[in-house]
Amino acid sequence: xxxxxxxxxxxxxxxxxxxxxxxxxxxxxxxxxxxxxxxxxxxxxxxxxxxxxxxxxxxxxxxxxxxxxxxxxxxxxxxxxxxxxxxxxxxxxxxxxxxxxxxxxxxxxxxxxxxxxxxxxxxxxxxxxxxxxxxxxxxxxxxxxxxxxxxxxxxxxxxxxxxxxxxxxxxxxxxxxxxxxxxxxxxxxxxxxxxxxxxxxxxxxxxxxxxxxxxxxxxxxxxxxxxxxxxxxxxxxxxxxxxxxxxxxxxxxxxxxxxxxxxxxxxxxxxxxxxxxxxx
Ligand SMILES: C[C@](O)(CO)[C@H](O)COP(=O)(O)OP(=O)(O)OC[C@H]1O[C@@H](n2ccc(N)nc2=O)[C@H](O)[C@@H]1O
Ligand SMILES: Nc1ncnc2c1ncn2[C@@H]1O[C@H](COP(=O)(O)OP(=O)(O)OP(=O)(O)O)[C@@H](O)[C@H]1O
Numbered sequence: 608x609x610x611x612x613x614x615x616x617x618x619x620x621x622x623x624x625x626x627x628x629x630x631x632x633x634x635x636x637x638x639x640x641x642x643x644x645x646x647x648x649x650x651x652x653x654x655x656x657x658x659x660x661x662x663x664x665x666x667x668x669x670x671x672x673x674x675x676x677x678x679x680x681x682x683x684x685x686x687x688x689x690x691x692x693x694x695x696x697x698x699x700x701x702x703x704x705x706x707x708x709x710x711x712x713x714x715x716x717x718x719x720x721x722x723x724x725x726x727x728x729x730x731x732x733x734x735x736x737x738x739x740x741x742x743x744x745x746x747x748x749x750x751x752x753x754x755x756x757x758x759x760x761x762x763x764x765x766x767x768x769x770x771x772x773x774x775x776x777x778x779x780x781x782x783x784x785x786x787x788x789x790x791x792x793x794x795x796x797x798x799x800x801x802x803x804x805x806x807x808x809x810x811x812x813x814x815x816x817x818x819x820x821x822x823x824x825x826x827x828x829x830x831x832x833x834x835x836x837x838x839x840x841x842x843x844x845x846x847x848x849x850x851x852x853x854x855x856x857x858x859x860x861x862x863x864x865x866x867x868x869x870x871x872x873x874x875x876x877x878x879x880x881x882x883x884x885x886x887x
Pocket of ligand 1: 619622632635704709742743757758782
């Protein structure tokens, strides 16, 4: 049987840094919302315990693929005799701050938990996911969330599901590079949902990223002239929300063609949860 499941992109609707742990990880405050823009993963269970992962359009060795690592991690944790062939059709730009790799990992953990009949609960899957990346737990939990800690302390929130224009300037920003930058602000004061709703939040990485990547600065400036533009995660993508699809479509149509851009709707519920419900 082939089981096909999406792995949605996410946006960080704001991103603050409030401190740094002794291991170098940062304490964040952020809001995650999903987009109806996804990678597609296909799973075929194997009886021989082998794990294979093949991905279109990206140049990542199989063992470094986060979906492969997720499968390996679950297999080791549960000691299952099953294996899997995973085929990933990549749509989410790599290194874009859209959480594509993390989402592929989360979809793999969720799907294989069912297909391999592991019966792990969501909390355990989130703990396994956190080993693979700070963004993985929110994709497993499956609901838009206010996040703290390193991104793993999640409170589900229900947000307006705006239409977003997302622009990918043609560059790849390394998350590690931005989090180790000496000029990154790391001592923002704690904010609340009220501050977010009142427009008193930012993406604190924007200054550091735009100083280092002129392409991101240019895309942000362009989008700011059409809406309320912001960086997602540590970039490289920038986005702006619109209430109406037509407004967003009109802006999308004028994006300079040196950049890749797309339109997507914000989603409070991950499509993965619905898809998994199809599996008994
Ligand atoms: C920037 C965000 O996308 C915001 O949602 C995430 O915090 C990044 O999540 P991610 O890519 O899953 O992150 P990981 O793969 O765990 O870590 C990538 C790099 O970012 C740094 N990192 C990540 C998360 C965090 N709270 N503090 C960090 O300093 C890590 O030290 C590492 O060098
Ligand atoms: N399945 C995968 N899809 C995309 N990238 C992957 C995958 N597996 C491993 N990677 C590696 O992970 C790195 C980060 O890719 P990803 O697209 O998740 O970045 P990102 O969206 O900026 O992440 P985040 O917002 O979580 O920081 C890439 O450089 C790539 O080499």
